Amino acid sequence: MSPKTAERPALSRNVVADRALELADSEGIEAVTVRRLAAELGVTPMALYWHFRTKEDLLAGLADRVLDDAEIPDPTGEWQADIRAALLALIAAMRPHPQVAPLVAQRILHHPNGRALTERALRTLSDAGFDKEPAAHLAMQALRAAISAVTADQVDDSGMPAEEREAHLRQKQAMIGALSPQQYPALVAHAAAMTYCPDPDEFFQLAVDLYVAGVRGLAPSR
Amino acid sequence: MSPKTAERPALSRNVVADRALELADSEGIEAVTVRRLAAELGVTPMALYWHFRTKEDLLAGLADRVLDDAEIPDPTGEWQADIRAALLALIAAMRPHPQVAPLVAQRILHHPNGRALTERALRTLSDAGFDKEPAAHLAMQALRAAISAVTADQVDDSGMPAEEREAHLRQKQAMIGALSPQQYPALVAHAAAMTYCPDPDEFFQLAVDLYVAGVRGLAPSR
C-alpha cells in the first residue's frame, strides 16, 4: 500500500512479461524494446536484465506466457475430434496476442502445455495411421497453420492505431479496385473478401476445417 | 573497367536488393541493416535512401526480388493440378530465400507474378465450386502454407553458421531425449523426425499434398 509499491509493483519474470505482452498487443511487437519496457515499468533498462538473460529470452518469456493460457482438451478417442480440439486450443490461446504468435513456434517444446499439445497431436496422428515422419511433419504443420491463421486475421493490421488500420484497408481495396478487370477478373471479383473479414470465427473454422480435411485425405488407414 | 567502377558497380534498386538478398541468405534477415548493407556496397548509408524511401521499402524490394523468380505455370483446366502447380511455383521461388519468405505475404498483390498466382488460385477455387469468401480465404491460406513450409524447413536454423546450426540441432534432440517417456511417449518416439528432415523435397510435397487434400475435402461441388 506504500506509494512506492503502487508505482513500482515488485518486478518479476511474469510481471515484466505481462507488461510486455500488453505493449505488444497495443502497439505491436516492435514496440517491445528493453528501454521502452523499462520506462513503462518505471525502472532502469538494466533492471530487466536481472530477470531475463537477453532480449531474446524476454521474447521467449512472452511466448511462454501465451502458452500458459492454452487449455489441454480431454482426449475423446476419435482422432479427428482430437486433432481438431488440439488445434482449436492453440488458436484460442494465441488469438488475443497475434503479434506474439510467431514466437510461439520456437517455444512449443519448451513449455509444458506446448509439449502436451504436441504429444496429443503425435499420438492422434499415429492413431490415424501415419508413420513417424509424416506424423511429425503434420504435427508441426498444425502448429504453423494455427500461427498463420492467427497472424493472418489482422495480417499486418494488428498493433497499429485503429484509424491507420482503416486507412490501410481502404488503400488496399482501392489498389485491387484499380486493377484491370480484363487482366484480373477473379481478383477484382474477390476484392471485398480478400481485404475484409466480416466474421473471424468463421475464418478460423475454415482454417481448422482445411487442416483436418487435409489430414483425413492423407490418412493411410481407412 | 575503371578500378572505381569495379569496386562500386553503379547502385540501383535491383543491385542493392540483390546484395541485401545475399546478405539475408548468408547471415540472416536481421543482418540486413542499412549501415551494414551500405558498407557491403562500399557506399554511405545515406546513399541507399536515394533508391529506397525507407528500410521497410527496402525489405519490400527484397520480397519483390523473390517474386521476380516465380514462374507462372500454364493452366491445365484440372483444378487440383492447377492449384498444386501454383503452390509449387510459389514454394520454388521462396525456397532459396527462407529468410525473406515471410515478407512475401505483404507484397503478393503488389507484384505482377504475385497477382498472377493469386488470380490463378482464385479462379481455380471458383472452378472447384467455392463461394467468394471461402475462395479468398483458401487462396490466402495457400500463400501462408507456402511461406510456413519454406520457413519451417530450417525453422530457425537458416541464417546461422553451419556449426552453430548443428549444435542447435543436437541440443534440441538432447532436450527431447531428456523428456520422460512415460509422460511423453509419442514425443520421445518421434524425436528424430521432429528435429531432422532427411529429405526436404518430401517435406514440401507433404505440405502441398496436405493443402490440396484439404481443399478437395472441403470442395462443395462433387
Added chain:
DNA sequence: ACCTGAACACCGTTCAAGT
C-alpha cells in the same frame, strides 16, 4: 538478491551540402 549509472557499439533517419 535486486537495481542503478555510465559507457560502448550499434540502429534508422533528417537535413543541408556537395558534384
Added chain:
DNA sequence: ACCTGAACACCGTTCAAGT
C-alpha cells in the same frame, strides 16, 4: 541525378557499483 557528412534519437548490452 546521385551521393556525402554531420547530427539526432533511438537500440541492446557490458561492467562496475550501489543497497
